[in-house]
Amino acid sequence: MEKRLETVFSEFKGSKEELIPLLQKVQEEFGYLPKEAMYKIGRFAGIPESKVYAVATFYAQFRFSPMGKNLIMVCRGTACHVRGAPRILDELETQLGIKEGGTTPDLEYSLETVACIGACGLAPCIMVNKKVEAKLTPKKVAELFGKGGKNEN
Template sequence: MARLDEILSRYSGSESDLIPLLQEVQDLYGYLPEEAMEAIARFTGLSRTHVYGVATFYAQFRFKPRGKKHIMVCTGTACHVKGADQVMDAIERHLGIQEGDVTDDMEYSLESVGCIGCCSLAPCAMVNQDVVSRIKPSRVSKIFPKKS
């Protein structure tokens, strides 16, 4: 919490500080932990409901940590037509998580995204900053190996 206190100390505590505070806290933790959101509410004098409402309004904010390997499965038109739903199902089954979750070992997290701009490589996904192309459900276990 010392690092959170350091972030808070750089702000006046006004309502206009809320979004920059949320951004810095997410940069620190990789997501917005409940305790940090409560601390922001106390610091700004805003209700927890207000802070949470602002954070949920913007897609940039996350409320769960990401895995070391964050998988973003493209569900855009080209990927959808080429089987993105089956790819997502295969990844969920293989990793034992649902979209929006993270594996117990924090190795993988999973989400779907509207388009990653690689339509000619459909169906595809990004793992952190790397594109994985032409994914077949039968190859998911080789593409995303689990630790033993």
């Protein structure tokens, strides 16, 4: 971890205003913000660890436990909501057997919701890793993530 952190830090000057980009880069490297990294980030940027936590916990983007190999983000935007996003989330929760915010025990999938993906014209939609799946129905979700679906692991 030490080595990987140092590589990330080498892109920064170590000033206070870099805290959020620093957290973003560390999360990009590890997939989440490991406990040890928080202390090191504070040391590097000259910020108390408590403050690093204060900022990191404020923003929705940051997570503190490892996530699955595949990240599914369910759009909860208005357009998706009026076109049935709650049922899409229900179906995903059923198919994957986890709740919103959870990760499957085999670390294959993490399920999260996001305020809006910005593909409102094709609602309801979800983002699987960086790819958007559009115009979903519970049936399509079952096809994608159910037994024998194309994303079945």
